[in-house]
Amino acid sequence: MAFSETTGTSDDYEQASADQLRMFYAAKASVNTNVDPPSVPSTIGDVHADTVARHGERVAIMAISEYQGMLQSFLVGLLGARRVLEIGTFTGASAIFFANALKRNGVASTPTNGYKPIVSLDVSPKFAQTARQNFVKAGISEYVDVVVGDAHESLNELVGQTFDIVFLDANKEAYRAYYDKIIESKMLAKGGLIIADNTAFDWVTPFINVSAPVAEDAVPLRVPYSSHPELLDMGRALHEFNEYVRQDPRSEVVMLPLFTGISLIRLLPDN
Template structure:
């Protein structure tokens, strides 16, 4: 059989764009492996028809999902588009080499359109008025959530890197909702300690910071009065590139930390939760 490679039209637009983000979600990584397999089969003689058909159907189904989600989700605001575009254009490795950032950063750390809209709807659905964002990066998720806050609502964003804090602040100023955001610069655990006894407590908390500290963030929120009695915690990267359900020997340090976090939360009788297979995993937690 002559194997027909799936057309580019089914692939993610980002995958064919110069300087595109590398795949960092289970779906994106799986698509990359499938594309490599398709390319190899195209060079292999006498490929069984049923093998070629199943592989091509799997690639069509998986490669088309993210673009379809993007098309079917409410468009982001112009201000969020600007944050995404500026983040993608920034030479993050050069900034680290120049000593401008305190740690290596990359454009893939951006939450992005579909996740941003999900967070925005969570804020609307929960009626949150006070939000804590643990790990801001360039501010996409913070501004997405701030757009859903009422006029008198506010969001406290924790960020350890002065360069990205300034980067985000300059973009917040372009948005009518940017004034709702207060940036707290410093290590996340230190900032949480400083915010302890914050009154009134936060209605909604988004965690997307140091993966190895996730359990500590979670415990701090539940053991202090930072989280409102009926508050929610939303946690990013809880699938961590699929490493959390891969063999333990294949996990990175961060992948192992997230796997331990997921187990810790699942065993905690104080909360109930659901892990959504959105992007790199998004867990929504409620105190019971």
């Protein structure tokens, strides 16, 4: 699915499968003309184009799409969220959607406990620099703190802070560690939500009948579209994360089969 589902052409629609056309239709039907800032931030297309120019298409697909951005913005509004933690900044698309949604919630850019409303962690100084430039162009730089470094160490520095939404979109093999740290350190606010991205990637779903933790000799389904054996370790790790969360008595999860899979995780009462 294209990054810009809301601007598909007639050729895109005619060549789309039934599922793809449904996604295009749903994306266009989700663009609300009565919200300010708008559903799709005005600079988001430029962010994607610049990411492609700098890093190529294969890297640019790491960015969330417009439709996913609108979904995450809707969740910010639904929860009345005021603070967001991102683990994985990339070039800033998701933070721009989050910041616009916080503005719609009436959240000011005033720091809380020394941090802006959105704290975004990334290990790459190069991506962080690009993201900061994109935040300036989008007019939301005063809403986002980009913290560069190992996410585990950065999370340790954030203990004592609480967030209404936590977005996991970084090292897939570390999702479980991030998840446990957030819960055990009480970083998720009461009624908050963890959004985990890419939880049903093509190299995760072949593990559907494999028990977790995955045995060394386990054999996932042999499917024609899962053609990247070098990604098997990431697929295994995400499958184990999915099963861990599904069986975790502290939380409830629902996975949406959109894009490459989005898991919405909330803590159960008394956790």
